Amino acid sequence: MDLTRFKGCAEAYGADRRRWPAREHALYDRFAGTPEGAAILAEAERTDRFLDALEVAAPDAALGRAITNLPSQRSGAGGRRRFWIPAAAFAASAILGFAIGFAQVRDDGNADLVTQLLLGPESVREIGL
């Protein structure tokens, strides 16, 4: 029964005693050195090693500065790298507006207006349209 509990703990908390609940440390000490206990821990350790491969880099200084400056910016989330979103939205709306206007002029079939729109009113005379 105790070995079953030992296995249950190893499957939940892994092979490292530090991660086990304090109340189960005596159980760990009792079975870790036995052949059955060692086999259970070896199996748990495989999963531990797998998890250990996921290292996370420390935050860069720029992130710390950006967060520290958040109060003065009084901006919403993602202020550091999401500034391009409103700029992109503005550019997209400008392009869309131009495209719609251009399409409407084309629909009218009026080539002079298209030329004036693109090159200015003098251009119609200059290029002989």
Add this chain to the structure above:
Amino acid sequence: MKPAADDALDQELMAAVARQDGRAFARLVERHLGWSLRFVERMVGGRQDAEDLVQTAFLRVWQGASRWEPQAKFSTWLYRVLHNLCMDHFRARGTPTEALDEALPDGAPASEERVAGTQRAARVRAALATLPERQRAAIVLCYYEERSQAEAATLLGVSEGALESLLSRGRAALKKHMSEELH
């Protein structure tokens, strides 16, 4: 510094932040940014999303400091804020899928060892991303962050027995994932 002294300092800093003290806020950021980013990156699987969520969390610290009451440790409260933001992120985006899209950290030449390490890390991210959110949170809190069972259970709003069950099921799923990779 002892943990109790750490907690007392956090409380002092939060009191100062409530008075709009920018230097105290910078100090809090300095003390808690590292683990916050680690926790969130392992939860959501991507650096960019993690950085955005951590910024949002610290903005909430600044904005909510005047309402904060030190009934729990500051770090426990911040974990809860971060965890809730991760859950909102999952709800908004569905199952995280960017785990395998992580590029090498920077433009430096990649040695074979470094590439292998990055690939191993990507496999773990991908495996974690397949877990239900609560199992993933339990593993990140207990395995990576080494929080006590009591604290992790409180954060997740479950009993310690339920936490153990989440851990067991999560690790069993990872084990299955590992064995499938080998075949």
